[in-house]
Structure formats: structure tokens, C-alpha cells
Amino acid sequence: MPSVVKKPHSGLDFRGQVALITGGASGIGFAVAKQLYELGAKVVIADLNEKRAQDSVKSMKSTKSFAIKVDVQSPTDANRMVEKVINKWGKIDILVHSAGVGIERSFLETTPEEWKQLIDIDLSGTFYCCQAAAKEMKRLGYGRIVNLASTAGLRGGTGRAAYGAAKGGVIALTKVMAVELAEFGITVNALAPGAIDTELVAEMHSNETRQTYQSAIPMNRYGTPDETAFAAIFLASEQARYINGHILGVDGGFLSAGIINRDKS
Secondary structure (H helix, E strand, O other), rough: OOOOOOOOOOOOOOOOOOEEEEEOOHHHHHHHHHHHHOOOOOEEEEEEEEEHHHHHHHHHHOOEEEEEEEOOOOOOHHHHHHHHHHHHHHHEEEEEOOOOOOOOOOOHHOHHHHHHHHHHHHHHHHHHHHHHHHHHHHHHOOOOEEEEEOOHHHHOOOOEEHHHHHHHHHHHHHHHHHHHHHHHHHEEEEEEEEOOOHHHHHHOOOOHHHHHHHHHHOOOOOOOOOHHHHEEEEEEEOHHOOOOOEEEOOOOHHHHHOOOOOOOO
């Protein structure tokens, strides 16, 4: 297998920009935060786990970063998070909303509590954080918003009743935001990651699910947080200024695949 590229494209430059990453203490969010920092941005890592967020900032050895505790399912928390960034650096150029949770539970076995949790965090949390950030971006006449959706929001799959519904909502919300915010110089796009090796996926995917999922991926492997982050970085860049309302699959070809016959005989 060819080696995975470790560094983002050197042609991208985020010097002078302020980036807010929710769910930035681990997984895809942290990969995005590291890459943006390496490309010159001031980075804010927002996460429910405050200690882990602070540790993530320390690990970057950055003087241009700080951590914020946020519960994205609280509109008050989302507004307070944005207010802290504005008080510190005066603006927000980029929001990458990566915060979320997931479960693998069949439709008939999903409890009301599980349904509410995923809608509150994955969908409502996206709405609250994006709305708070977009109000400041509108004031400045510029912004890049990248939401983390999922292939589960585009295709049906076992165990994805609540998660798929929430991520499908994120996709619809992203498109509405793209239409309404374009006049203010704000673009809104989303990634639809497939099977990515993160802690969340490790919790959601049983061994059976993992084997079944991988067999449906043309590249025949799970992706990495860095590979997903590269896509987010591009959509957050000035080079992507004419891309708006797009849902970018980062899935090794999963969304494009039909029957895959790996028998070489």
C-alpha cells in the first residue's frame, strides 16, 4: 500500500486567520487543528473534555492556540464559546464543526433517550455552533464553515437510525446555510467521512461491522483522521472560495461502489 501523505499542501496559507474547531481535542477535529496551526492559523480547540482540549493545545506547542470547554447541545455554551474567541482575537474566519457522538443501534432497539442524545448533540449542536459563528462572520463579511456529516447521512445502513438521521439533518442544514449565507461572503460545506479510524468509530463499529464495512470500500481499508482533515483544510481555504453547499465524501469510494468482487482468479 502506498504511504499516506503526512503534511497538508504547502500552497495553502492561513496566516492571519482565526480558526475555531469544535470537537478539536481528538480524532478528525484535532487533525484539522494541527494542520491549520502548521499552516499559520490561530487555532481554538473547543471540546466538552476541557482537560483533553488543554492537553491537545500543549501537544501542538503553540503560542497561537487556546482551549475552550463547550457543550455544543447548549446554545448558551455555543454563544459563550464564540464570544470568548472574539474577545481574544476579534474575529472568526473559519469554523470546523467536528463535535459529535455516535452509536450503533438498530432502529427497533434505539431508545428515546439515545435518539434525543444524538439529535441534540449531532444536529442541534451543529445548528447552535454554526449560527453563533456565522453571526460574527456576517459582521466581517467573510467566513468558511465546514461541518462534519457522514456517509451515514447519505446512505441507509444497519444500526444507523439515530446517527444517520442526525447526520442527514446536518447535510440539509449545510445546504440551507450555504444558500442563505453566501451573500455575506460565507461559504458552507460539509465532509461526509466514511469509515475513519477514530476513537468514535472504534466505539461504534463492532468487529463484524468493521469487516462488512471494509469489504464495501473500493480502497479496502479505513481512512485516517489526517486524510479527512486534508479535505476540511481545502474547503476552509481561500482556494475553495467558489465551492459552496457541497458535501464531499471522504470514504475510499464507498459512496460510489456497487458490487465489489475481490476474487482475482
